[in-house]
Amino acid sequence: xxxxxxxxxxxxxxxxxxxxxxxxxxxxxxxxxxxxxxxxxxxxxxxxxxxxxxxxxxxxxxxxxxxxxxxxxxxxxxxxxxxxxxxxxxxxxxxxxxxxxxxxxxxxxxxxxxxxxxxxxxxxxxxxxxxxxxxxxxxxxxxxxxxxxxxxxxxxxxxxxxxxxxxxxxxxxxxxxxxxxxxxxxxxxxxxxxxxxxxxxxxxxxxxxxxxxxxxxxxxxxxxxxxxxxxxxxxxxxxxxxxxxxxxxxxxxxxxxxxxxxxxxxxxxxxxxxxxxxxxxxxxxxxxxxxxxxxxxxxxxxxxxxxxxxxxxxxxxxxxxxxxxxxxxxxxxxxxxxxxxxxxxxxxxxxxxxxxxxxxxxxxxxxxxxxxxxxxxxxxxxxxxxxxxxxxxxxxxxxxxxxxxxxxxxxxxxxxxxxxxxxxxxxxxxxxxxxxxxxxxxxxxxxxxxxxxxxxxxxxxxxxxxxxxxxxxxxxxxxxxxxxxxxxxxxxxxxxxxxxxxxxxxxxxxxxxxxxxxxxxxxxxxxxxxxxxxxxxxxxxxxxxxxxxxxxxxxxxxxxxxxxxxxxxxxxxxxxxxxxxxxxxxxxxxxxxxxxxxxxxxxxxxxxxxxxxxxxxxxxxxxxxxxxxxxxxxxxxxxxxxxxxxxxxxxxxx
Numbered sequence: 001x002x003x004x005x006x007x008x009x010x011x012x013x014x015x016x017x018x019x020x021x022x023x024x025x026x027x028x029x030x031x032x033x034x035x036x037x038x039x040x041x042x043x044x045x046x047x048x049x050x051x052x053x054x055x056x057x058x059x060x061x062x063x064x065x066x067x068x069x070x071x072x073x074x075x076x077x078x079x080x081x082x083x084x085x086x087x088x089x090x091x092x093x094x095x096x097x098x099x100x101x102x103x104x105x106x107x108x109x110x111x112x113x114x115x116x117x118x119x120x121x122x123x124x125x126x127x128x129x130x131x132x133x134x135x136x137x138x139x140x141x142x143x144x145x146x147x148x149x150x151x152x153x154x155x156x157x158x159x160x161x162x163x164x165x166x167x168x169x170x171x172x173x174x175x176x177x178x179x180x181x182x183x184x185x186x187x188x189x190x191x192x193x194x195x196x197x198x199x200x201x202x203x204x205x206x207x208x209x210x211x212x213x214x215x216x217x218x219x220x221x222x223x224x225x226x227x228x229x230x231x232x233x234x235x236x237x238x239x240x241x242x243x244x245x246x247x248x249x250x251x252x253x254x255x256x257x258x259x260x261x262x263x264x265x266x267x268x269x270x271x272x273x274x275x276x277x278x279x280x281x282x283x284x285x286x287x288x289x290x291x292x293x294x295x296x297x298x299x300x301x302x303x304x305x306x307x308x309x310x311x312x313x314x315x316x317x318x319x320x321x322x323x324x325x326x327x328x329x330x331x332x333x334x335x336x337x338x339x340x341x342x343x344x345x346x347x348x349x350x351x352x353x354x355x356x357x358x359x360x361x362x363x364x365x366x367x368x369x370x371x372x373x374x375x376x377x378x379x380x381x382x383x384x385x386x387x388x389x390x391x392x393x394x395x396x397x398x399x400x401x402x403x404x405x406x407x408x409x410x411x412x413x414x415x416x417x418x419x420x421x422x423x424x425x426x427x428x429x430x431x432x433x434x435x436x437x438x439x440x441x442x443x444x445x446x447x448x449x450x451x452x453x454x455x456x457x458x459x460x461x462x463x464x465x466x467x468x469x470x471x472x473x474x475x476x477x478x479x480x481x482x483x484x485x486x487x488x489x490x491x492x493x494x495x496x497x498x499x500x501x502x503x504x505x506x507x508x509x510x511x512x513x514x515x516x517x518x519x520x521x522x523x524x525x526x527x528x529x530x531x532x533x534x535x536x537x538x539x540x541x542x543x544x545x546x547x548x549x550x551x552x553x554x555x556x557x558x559x560x561x562x563x564x565x566x567x568x569x570x571x572x573x574x575x576x577x578x579x580x581x582x583x584x585x586x587x588x589x590x591x592x593x594x595x596x597x598x599x600x601x602x603x604x605x606x607x608x609x610x611x612x613x614x615x616x617x618x619x620x621x622x623x624x625x626x627x628x629x630x631x632x633x634x635x636x637x638x639x640x641x642x643x644x645x646x647x648x649x650x651x652x653x654x
Contacts, residue, residue, distance in 0.1 A: 003031065003110030008092065015094035017105060021051070027085035029117030031110045033078040034065060036097055045097035046159045047077050048636055051087035058607065059500050060084045062627060064156030064636075074106070080120055080152040086600070095159045095167075095636060125151035135486025138372060139452070139582035143484050147508060154508070154629040161275045164634040168334075168623075171248045171642045175209055178646065182254035186213040186233030187300070192313035193241025194219045197339055200244055210250040212237075220312075236306055238320070239298040240313035242339030248642075249335040253300045255646065256331045263329040264305045265321050269623065270297035270336035277334060278517050279621035279632055284321075284328045285525030286473045287572060293517060294328075295321050297336030332622050332645060352463070356470035360389040360461065361443035361538070365433040366451040368395045368405045372582065374412050379454040381415060386461040389447075391418045394437040396425040431547035431556040434531070438541055445469070446541055448557075450532040452582040453482070464535050464577045467523070476569035477536040477561065479529025482581040487511050490581050492520055493573035494528035494558060496610070496617035499628050501603060502528065502558055506631060511578070516632040523575045527565060527617050531557035532581055540569065553598050555606050562610050 008017040034047045045068075051061040061084055065077035092107060112120060122129075125148045132147040133140065189212045191201055198217065205215055213233040235257065239245060246252075249268075256266050267284070271277040280294055288294050295317040306320050321328050362380075366373050377391065393412050399405060413420050423436050438446055445465070455461075460480070467478040482491040492506035506513075506520045514521050531547075534557065544563055547556040561571050607614060616622065625635035 003033070003108040006090065006107040006109055008105055008107055011091070015097065016091065017094070017107075018089060018091045019107065021083065021088050021090055022109060022111075025109060025111050026083055026087050029080060029082050029112045029114070029120075031078060031080050031112060031120070032065065032090075033076045033108050033110075034092060034094075035074040035076045035106045036094070044159075046095045046157055046636075048093045048095070048158075049079065049081065050091040050093070051081075051083050052089045052091060053084070053086040054089050056086075056604075056607070058086075060087050062500065063153040064158050064627070066152075066155055067157050077157075079156055080112070080117070080124060082117075082149070093637060096163055121148040121151070124155070131486060131488065133486075135484070136580070136582065137485070139485045142583050143486060143488075146484075147488075150508060150628060153627065158625075158627075158630065158633075158636060161271075161277065161634060164636060164638065165275075165334075167636075168634075168638045168641055171246075174643055174646055175248070175251075178248060178251040178255060179209060182210055182251050182258065185235070185254040185257055187235045187237055187250055187254065188212065188214040188216065188233045188303070189237045189239065191215060191217045191239055191241065192220070192316065195241065197242030200339070201239060201241055204244040204247070204249075205239075207247050208245070208250045209248055210254055212250060234303055235300055236303045237298055237300050238306070238313055238317050239336070243298060243313075244337040244339070245298055246333075246335050246337070248333075249298060252331055252333050252335060253298075256329060257300070260329045263327045264302045265326050265328045266300040266331050267294050267321070267328065268297060268299075268331040268333055268335040269621070270338060271334055272338040273340040276516075277623075277634060279624045279634070280330060281524075281619045282330050282332060282616070282622055283525075283618035284330065285570075285572075285619065286322075287523045287525060289318070289322055289328070290473070291518075291522055292318050293519075293522070297338065301326075332640060333642060334623075352466035352471035352473065355466070357386065357388055357462070357465065358445055358469055359443040360386070360445045360447055360465065360535070361438075361441035362389055362391045362447045362449050363394055363434060363437045363441065364391060364449050364451050365394045365396070365430060365437070367428070368393075368398065368409045368412075369402070370451075371408060373451045374408055374415075376451055376454050376582075377412055377415055377418065380449075381417065383455040383458050384461050385458040386465070388443075389417065389461065390442060391415075392437050392440055393418055393420045393451075394423060394433050395421060396423050396428045396433050398422040398424075427552075429549055429552040430554075431549045431551055435546035435549065438538060438546060441538055444538060445535060446538045448531040448534040450581065453533055454580045454582070456483070456578040456580060460577050460579060464574055467572050467574050468535060468537070474570075475525075475572035476540060477529070477534060477564055477571040478577075479526075479535075479571070479573050480533045480577040480579050481511075481573065481575050482530065482532060482579055483511055485580055485582050489520070490583060491530050491532065492575070493524070493526035494530065494561070495620050495631065496527050496562075496613045497615065497620070497626050498617075498631065500626065501606065501614060502555075503628050504530070505573075507628060519632055521575050523572055525619050526571055526573050527613060527619055528558045528561035529571055529573055531560070532583075533579055536564075540564065543567075550605060551602050553602065555602050559606060559609065562613055 006019040008019050011018050047065040050059050053060050065079045068075045128147045132144045299317045301320050467475045484490045489506045489509045491504040495505050496502050547560045622640050624632050
């Protein structure tokens with residue numbers, strides 16, 4: 001392997017090494033290769049890279065290195081990675097290797113020119129090119145750039161789940177501490193079901209560190225009544241036959257009760273016999289609760305919150321958790337193992353029941369200079385069966401003498417329902433364009449929509465409105481699932497902290513792929529959604545003061561949603577509402593040309609304003625990965641462990 005050798009120094013933790021970034025590498029595409037001592041062919045080991053901006057203490061890039069290859073008598077793992085200009089330090093974490101193999105790691109870094117990097121991306125990513133080229137020609141260049149740019153990180157090899165459990169399971173040293181802190185809390189147990197599966201559950205209950213007050217075995221939820229309990233505990237754990245509770249399960253639930261005395265119900269993470277984990281969001285939301293996802297596995301409730309009824313343990317738990325007076329909290333620990341054949345199947349969110357049809361003002365910012373704008377407007381009108389709406393075509397500035405712009409705007413003005421707004425702005429500012437346009441809106445609701453977005457189905461707007469108006473569960477802001485022109489997912493909600501800042505969930509996955517546990521196809525509460533398609537009440541937009549115009553190019557929608565969430569608004573990603581987004585056809589990439597210098601400023605502003613949200617998204621699991629392409633999968637190394645949780649490393653959700 002050619003390139004400059006890195007002088008690695010141990011950081012103290014096992015398998016963790018660091019080196020300063022060589023001069024000239026920041027802001028460049030680089031090929032990194034790592035090797036251990038002469039290889040044992042049977043040994044399994046993996047390497048994760050982190051690039052850090054030490055001045056601000058931020059990890060700005062992370063990725064796993066690719067598959068192991070034998071070269072010149074050594075086994076190497078390599079990756080092609082773009083190192084941000086703010087990076088000045090590299091950290092390498094080695095997983096799986098024996099401690100005596102870590103004394104001789106070798107790492108080399110080769111800076112690639114842009115042309116050479118492009119050729120390497122094409123060589124490494126030729127398998128993804130057919131998927132990028134397929135589909136609508138609109139947005140083709142952006143799709144190819146995105147797919148190739150993210151392919152090196154997505155093709156990296158993460159360690160398997162069994163190794164993650166080895167790193168995560170540090171419970172036994174904490175047994176005495178858990179027992180001392182939780183022994184004063186009594187818990188009764190209702191085991192729903194009978195027969196051979198129940199025997200495995202009973203065995204796990206007998207092995208609990210914290211002895212249960214009572215185990216009440218019933219065949220059906222309807223057979224249980226509070227007066228049947230022989231114990232005097234205020235809390236009841238509901239577990240289904242065949243579900244195995246971890247030995248520390250009761251102690252962790254008891255610890256959660258101690259931390260959140262206002263709660264009336266608790267849910268926890270789980271895995272199944274095939275070692276597939278279900279890492280649940282830290283904060284519950286009504287859409288995932290309705291799908292039954294949050295209440296899979298053992299759940300703890302106050303005895304008074306339970307009522308008889310339901311066909312099985314799953315329905316009983318969901319009913320208790322969804323009661324109006326239930327205050328539900330998360331225990332960020334894997335406490336239940338599902339039985340063989342009872343794995344985590346894809347759930348479905350109940351469709352919203354709202355039938356109201358309020359007037360909607362669709363605001364479409366545009367430069368007016370690209371012909372696709374008129375084509376997208378025509379498709380929007382043809383594929384929208386909703387009755388009451390208008391389209392405000394918001395032009396930051398109409399330039400006298402610009403014939404191309406004048407021709408496109410004249411074509412747009414002849415379309416029904418379309419009003420052209422000349423906002424007379426000297427410099428394009430996406431946030432300012434939306435703010436000014438809302439003042440002209442006549443609708444009770446406003447829909448922020450990019451000029452390169454086309455609906456997939458005719459009832460898209462009716463279904464999106466149902467999430468925010470008239471349904472049994474109402475959101476304050478609703479976003480849609482957006483697809484690239486080739487059908488791959490472009491946006492499935494924004495997760496804070498993903499990609500070390502924020503990123504679209506499930507990006508580049510197949511539109512029909514359910515994702516982990518069906519989450520990619522489930523409507524769920526999120527911290528933010530893209531303003532490429534965002535519906536909300538005009539009064540809420542105005543109350544929040546609109547978008548912050550200091551975010552002139554991008555991240556303005558993320559900042560707006562975070563401010564809305566801070567004010568108590570609920571934001572939902574409506575997964576069953578899909579539109580095509582031919583990204584950045586009008587203005588090109590967010591930060592290029594005269595806008596290139598704004599990227600660092602806007603990223604820094606978001607980091608400083610929303611550091612807590614970036615560090616801990618309440619609608620994402622603290623155990624899950626922050627690497628794009630591995631959403632809701634275990635993060636390496638574990639971001640929290642039992643000891644850090646026990647010692648207060650994770651705050652309870654508000």
